[in-house]
Amino acid sequence: MNLYQNDDTTIQIDALNMLKLKKNILLKGPTGSGKTKLAETLRHELDRPMHSINCSVDLDAESLLGFKTIEIKGGESVITFVEGPVIQAMKQGHLLYIDEINMAKPETLPILNGVLDFRRTITNPFTGEVITADDNFAVIAAINVGYVGTLPMNEALKNRFVVIDMDYISGETLKNVIRTQTLLEDETLIEQLGKFNKDLITMAEQGQISEEASSIRALLDLCDLTTIMPVERAVKRAIVDKLEDDREQQAIINAMELTF
Ligand SMILES: Nc1ncnc2c1ncn2[C@@H]1O[C@H](COP(=O)(O)OP(=O)(O)OP(=O)(O)O)[C@@H](O)[C@H]1O
Structure with a gap:
């Protein structure tokens, strides 16, 4: 398994120890900065299953806690409750990963307040069961x-977490991730693509291009594509064509022409 890598080893060590202290941790960082990778690495180190929830506007109590359904047992229909990820993780002592927690509707997540504070308890509104x-x-x-601006997270919710601030990796660590997670083996190209990514990150910080273009996810796609097509076309397919704005596209093409 490819694990999370960072020169700053305190990120992973602190996250692991905080989980062992039963703290809820909040990974905060730009898109493609390895938040999911770190969560998977922690799951691997703790050797516990992990349930995932992706927050979107359609996330509701049922998708967190579960739902009632009718089953036919011995010719009779009975109502049973299918447990959702929160209830399963709580009962079985598993990890729960809540992705993009700031994207959920404001009324949905307060259901979890008691789960996320010292009580570690919830009364399932669908069954009346109290679960610790x-x-x-x-x-x-x-x-x-x-x-450029992020949807803020509800304060009461934020209070229930300790925060781990994450950023893109660079330099030798980034090259190692390219070597282990992509098909690219050409060291000169790995070096150049690392530098190109650094330029894109600077451009994203200055607001010239959106972060999806500078994300490590886009870079890893780009590295794979360079093994089957010229680098210019790979940049177009993996990065430029994803963007809507002509000026952003042109800025990336200019940076590419300077690098390759
Ligand atoms: N520090 C890192 N160590 C190992 N792999 C990394 C690291 N950073 C990014 N990656 C790789 O980059 C890709 C994107 O990472 P990941 O999906 O974890 O990002 P994310 O922060 O969860 O993104 P998003 O917020 O958009 O979901 C993955 O393929 C992951 O393996």
Whole structure:
């Protein structure tokens, strides 16, 4: 398994120890900065299953807690409750990963307030069952922080987390991630693509291009594509054509012409 890598080893060590202290951790960083990768790495180190929830406007109590359904048992129809990710993780002492927690509707997540504070308890509104989390239950949430403005997170919710600030990796660590997670083996090109990504990050910080263009996810796609097509076309397919804005596209083409 490819694990999370960072020169700053305190990120992973602190996250792991905080989970062991039963703190809920909030990974805060730009898109493609390795938040999901870090969560998977922590799951691997703790050797516990992880349930994931992706927050969107359609996230509701049912998708968190579960829903009632009718089953036919011995010719009779009975109402049963299918447990959702929160209830399963609490009862079984698993990890719960809540991605893009700032994107949920404001009324949905307060359901979890008691789960996320010292009570570690919830009364399931659909069944009346009171559930207290197993000792091994722990929560990792992630929030995408853009350079240009981010949906703020509800204060009461934020209070229930300790925060790990994440940023893009660079230099030798980034080259190692390219070597382990892509098909690219040409060291000269790996070096050049690392520098190109650094330029794109600077441009994103200055607001010239959107962060999806500078994300490590886009870079890894780009590296794979360079093994089957010329680098100029790979940049177009992996990065330029994803953007809507002509000026952003042109800025990336200019940076590419300077680098390759
Ligand atoms: N520090 C890192 N170590 C190892 N892999 C990384 C690292 N940073 C990014 N990656 C790789 O980059 C890609 C994007 O990372 P990941 O999906 O974890 O980002 P994310 O922050 O969760 O993004 P998003 O917020 O957009 O969901 C993955 O393929 C991941 O393996």
